[in-house]
Each structure stands twice: as C-alpha cells, then as structure tokens.
Amino acid sequence: xxxxxxxxxxxxxxxxxxxxxxxxxxxxxxxxxxxxxxxxxxxxxxxxxxxxxxxxxxxxxxxxxxxxxxxxxxxxxxxxxxxxxxxxxxxxxxxxxxxxxxxxxxxxxxxxxxxxxxxxxxxxxxxxxxxxxxxxxxxxxxxxxxxxxxxxxxxxxxxxxxxxxxxxxxxxxxxxxxxxxxxxxxxxxxxxxxxxxxxxxxxxxxxxxxxxxxxxxxxxxxxxxxxxxxxxxxxxxxxxxxxxxxxxxxxxxxxxxxxxxxxxxxxxxxxxxxxx
Numbered sequence: 001x002x003x004x005x006x007x008x009x010x011x012x013x014x015x016x017x018x019x020x021x022x023x024x025x026x027x028x029x030x031x032x033x034x035x036x037x038x039x040x041x042x043x044x045x046x047x048x049x050x051x052x053x054x055x056x057x058x059x060x061x062x063x064x065x066x067x068x069x070x071x072x073x074x075x076x077x078x079x080x081x082x083x084x085x086x087x088x089x090x091x092x093x094x095x096x097x098x099x100x101x102x103x104x105x106x107x108x109x110x111x112x113x114x115x116x117x118x119x120x121x122x123x124x125x126x127x128x129x130x131x132x133x134x135x136x137x138x139x140x141x142x143x144x145x146x147x148x149x150x151x152x153x154x155x156x157x158x159x160x161x162x163x164x165x166x167x168x169x170x171x172x173x174x175x176x177x178x179x180x181x182x183x184x185x186x187x188x189x190x191x192x193x194x195x196x197x198x199x200x201x202x203x204x205x206x207x208x209x210x211x212x213x214x215x216x217x218x219x220x221x222x223x224x225x226x227x228x229x230x231x232x233x234x235x236x237x238x239x240x241x242x243x244x245x246x247x248x249x250x251x252x253x254x255x256x257x258x259x260x261x262x263x264x265x266x267x268x269x270x271x272x273x274x275x276x
Contacts, residue, residue: 017070017198020141023080025271027067028156028198034061035155036162038218039253043164046253050216054253058218060151062225068148068156069270071189071200072208073133076118078109078125081133084140093124093263096244104265112265114185121189121206121268127236127260130209130269137271147211148272149227150237150255157202157240157252159195164251165203166195171250176204177243178250186243202240203250206268207258210237214257235259242266 017028038057039046047054081087093107107113109124116123125133130147137145148156163169165176173181175192186205194200213231220230231237235257241250244266249256258264 018067020143023077024137024141025073025077026070027271027273028070029067029275030065030156030197032062032065033155033160034059035158035160036060037151037154037221037253039164039251040162043251043253044169045164045248045251048248048254049256052217053255054218056218058221058223060155060221060223060225062152062155064274064276066152066225066275067273068152068199069272070194070198072121072206072268072270073130074118074189075109075116075120075122078122078133079118081136085132085136087129087132087136089125089129089263093265095265107263107265114265116186117188119188119190120186121201123186123206123265123268124263125268126263127209127258129263133269134271144274145271146273147209147227147269149225150210150212150239151221151225151227152272153208153210153239154252155225156197156199157195159197159199161196161252164253166252167193171203171247176201176250178204178241179244179246182243184243203252204241204245205243206240207238207242207245207256207264207266208240209267209269210239212237218255232257233260238267 019026039054091108094101112124134145211227213233214235215231
C-alpha cells in the first residue's frame with residue numbers, strides 16, 4: 001500500500017516530486033524530451049581523463065517521462081534498507097592518497113572516515129550494494145525502481161541547459177562541493193541550490209553509480225535513454241564528481257567508471273523509476 005505524496009513545483013512547472021513513504025527517496029518527475037549527450041568540442045577541460053570519452057555528441061530522444069531521485073540516497077535511507085533486510089556491507093573502502101588508491105579497512109557506509117549525518121548521501125557502497133537497495137525499494141513499494149542510465153542521468157543533470165554545469169560555464173564553492181572548496185567530506189544531500197528541474201547536487205558531493213557498463217565513447221548509445229547493454233559490466237558508469245574531485249570532473253558531460261565490486265568513500269547513487 002502506497003503512502004505516496006505529490007508536490008507540484010512552485011509556479012506550476014513541468015515537473016513535480018513524490019515520495020512513496022517517509023523513508024523512501026523523494027522522486028522528481030521529469031518530462032519526455034530531447035537533448036545532446038556529450039560535450040561540444042570547444043568546452044574547456046573536456047575529456048581530461050581519456051580522449052573520446054565525451055564524444056561524439058549524440059542526439060537523444062526520451063519518449064516517456066520518468067522519475068529520478070531529487071537527492072542522492074541518504075545515509076538515513078540506506079540505514080532503513082539495512083535494518084529491514086539485514087543486508088551486510090563488508091567494511092573496507094578506497095580513498096585516493098597521493099597518486100593511487102588506498103583501502104581503509106575500517107571505512108563503512110555508516111562510518112566512512114569523516115563526519116556525516118543521516119541527511120548526507122550514503123557512500124562506501126559499491127554498484128552491487130546500490131542494485132540491492134533499488135531491488136528492495138521496488139519490492140517494498142511495488143514500483144519499478146532501478147538505477148538511472150547514464151543518459152537519463154545527464155538529461156536530468158542538465159535540466160535543459162547546455163553549459164558545462166547547469167548554472168553556467170564556471171564553478172565556485174557557493175555552487176557545489178569539490179576538492180579544496182571546503183573541509184574534506186560530504187555535505188547534506190540537499191545542500192546548495194537545486195537545478196531547474198529540482199535536483200540537488202548533480203555536480204559534486206558524491207559520484208553516482210549508473211546502470212551502464214563502461215564504454216569508451218558515446219558511439220553506440222541507444223539514443224532513447226536506455227542503459228547500454230554492450231559495455232564492460234565489470235566496470236560501471238559513475239557520474240557527477242565528488243567532494244574529492246577537481247572541477248573539470250564535475251561537468252555534466254564527464255564520463256567515468258569504477259570497478260563494480262569496489263567501494264569508495266566518494267561514491268553513492270541516486271535512484272530512478274519508470275512511470276509509464
């Protein structure tokens with residue numbers, strides 16, 4: 001039985017948000033639409049990790065509306081899942097030290113090695129943990145919750161914009177959490193201003209797992225919002241950058257991946273849900 005609530009946005013915009021229960025993520029309803037996936041050739045600092053990863057630009061047509069998390073899944077929301085199911089997340093999460101990854105054997109989603117509140121995004125969860133959460137959420141609510149495709153993620157992050165960040169071409173400590181912008185660690189999942197479609201922290205704070213396996217370029221994208229099924233399933237897409245990332249990695253078009261079974265103190269996720 002649903003206890004769903006719907007909140008139309010101020011001014012009667014095209015999107016609204018609902019919540020199936022108080023312990024479930026708040027979901028923003030996004031319209032069908034078109035956008036260009038990837039970055040234009042003249043965007044500063046494009047493809048900083050590997051040439052071709054944000055190319056070629058692909059015209060995407062999303063035919064049906066869908067919902068996506070207003071916030072990244074919070075530590076408090078993840079705690080309800082763990083308490084309800086007894087799901088075990090092994091300790092140990094990676095952090096970047098100097099020029100390589102180091103495992104902190106004591107880091108967990110409940111204690112990642114820096115202060116967090118229940119309103120912060122959950123971190124130190126791998127792709128399989130995120131999939132377990134959305135599976136539980138789907139069974140618990142009777143709705144088809146899942147991870148977003150990377151195409152849906154970029155569509156939602158851009159919210160109709162075409163610049164490097166939804167607010168424009170440049171970033172500042174007043175707009176997002178990124179490396180050297182503040183004390184190390186996450187901020188609340190609803191910190192900073194939301195984008196035009198009401199999503200918080202699509203740039204920075206935590207990397208966000210997507211459904212897709214890694215692919216080196218945008219070539220071969222289905223073009224309709226679906227996750228790609230021809231990528232490397234051992235590595236899964238992450239989007240958005242984190243509090244430990246340089247600004248160039250927070251851009252809407254930036255694509256990266258992480259091993260699906262590894263946990264990182266910088267990485268969480270937001271959920272999506274089909275509506276029709």
